[in-house]
Amino acid sequence: DAKTTQPTSMDCAEGRAANLPCNHSTISGNEYVYWYRQIHSQGPQYIIHGLKNNETNEMASLIITEDRKSSTLILPHATLRDTAVYYCIVRGLLRPNFGNEKLTFGTGTRLTIIP
Amino acid sequence: DAMVIQNPRYQVTQFGKPVTLSCSQTLNHNVMYWYQQKSSQAPKLLFHYYDKDFNNEADTPDNFQSRRPNTSFCFLDIRSPGLGDAAMYLCATSRGRQGPSYEQYFGPGTRLTVT
Numbered sequence: 001d002a003k004t005t006q007p008t009s010m011d012c013a014e015g016r017a018a019n020l021p022c023n024h025s026t027i028s029g030n031e032y033v034y035w036y037r038q039i040h041s042q043g044p045q046y047i048i049h050g051l052k053n054n055e056t057n058e059m060a061s062l063i064i065t066e067d068r069k070s071s072t073l074i075l076p077h078a079t080l081r082d083t084a085v086y087y088c089i090v091r092g093l094l095r096p097n098f099g100n101e102k103l104t105f106g107t108g109t110r111l112t113i114i115p
Numbered sequence: 116d117a118m119v120i121q122n123p124r125y126q127v128t129q130f131g132k133p134v135t136l137s138c139s140q141t142l143n144h145n146v147m148y149w150y151q152q153k154s155s156q157a158p159k160l161l162f163h164y165y166d167k168d169f170n171n172e173a174d175t176p177d178n179f180q181s182r183r184p185n186t187s188f189c190f191l192d193i194r195s196p197g198l199g200d201a202a203m204y205l206c207a208t209s210r211g212r213q214g215p216s217y218e219q220y221f222g223p224g225t226r227l228t229v230t
Contacts (some may be wrong), residue, residue, distance in 0.1 A: 034218070043119075043205050043221030044158065087157065101212050103219060105157035 004088045009110040018075040020109050022088030025069040031092045033064060034103070035073045037084040044087065044105075047073065078113045085110050118142070119222035121206050127228045128196050136191040136225045138206030146212050147189040148219065149181060150205040158205055164189060165212060193227075201229045 005023040012018040024033060035047040048055055048062045050071070055062045061074040075082055087108040092101060120139045128134040138147065146165050150158040162171045164183045178200070180192040193200055203226050207219040 038158075041224075043207070043224050044219075045221065046218040049218070102160055102163075103158075105159070107157060 004090055004106050006086075006088050006106065006109045008107065009112070011112050011114055012075075012078045013114050014080060015077055018078040018082065018111060018113070020073040020075075020086050020088075020111065021070065022073070023070045024088070024090050027068050027090050028092070031090050033062065033071050034089045034091050035060070035062065036087045036089065036103070036105075037082075038087070038108070039081075039084040047086075049091075078111075080113050080115065083111060083113045119206055119208055119220050121204075121222040121225050123225060124223060125226050125228070127230060128193075129230055130198065131195050134193050134196055134227065136193075136204050136206075136227070138189045138191070138222055139187050140206075140208045140220075141187070142208055142210075142220060143186060144208035144210050144220070145186075146209045146217075147183060148207040148209075149179075149189070149191050150207065152203040152205055152224070154202070161191075163212075196227070196229045198229050201227055203227075 032049050032051050034049040036044040037047055038044045048057055048060050050062045050064050052064055052068055062071060064071045085108040087105050089103050118141055122137050146163055148163040149161045151161055152158040160172050161175045161179055162181055178194050182190045191204055203224045205224045206222040209217045209219045211217045
């Protein structure tokens with residue numbers, strides 16, 4: 001399985017853009033990058049996913065480098081409610097063996113939004 | 116709102132006393148997952164059901180069992196809880212397991228304490 005590397009923690013001022021990096025240098029061609037977050041004492045929440053193109057939804061934007069070895073999750077206007085642990089996960093799909101398709105959580109980045 | 120419900124939110128059990136955690140969903144999803152999350156660690160998949168097909172992770176202890184009597188409900192049984200089984204137990208669902216859009220929806224978790 002491809003592994004991800006994320007900073008252990010980050011701070012961001014409220015109202016500013018939060019940029020969370022993730023390295024996945026061993027990602028293979030059919031593996032997607034997923035982002036989930038976990039607010040304290042809650043279950044993880046899906047944010048966004050992508051393969052090779054940049055993606056945007058109502059929560060965030062995902063920028064994937066051309067070589068696909070790294071990506072950045074962008075929260076455009078961070079609020080205090082965005083304080084959470086953010087997990088970058090590489091997930092293989094479209095294979096018959098489920099082992100490639102499960103979510104394997106790494107240690108994540110603890111993002112703290114500062115008032 | 117369609118959702119994943121876990122009861123109870125907090126469960127205390129005695130060392131060696133069997134305990135059952137429950138999960139229900141109103142999403143009508145085919146797949147239901149159980150994760151274990153110990154303090155300050157990432158969630159770790161224990162097993163999942165694809166419809167009635169049970170799929171155990173290779174390193175899940177035999178002490179952990181699961182039942183899915185119907186689409187909506189899934190149970191986690193811990194036959195003889197040890198102190199090391201104290202954790203947050205997360206239930207998740209997804210519509211399918213092959214395909215990039217099959218994100219997982221998590222419940223709020225049940226925090227298990229073993230005394």
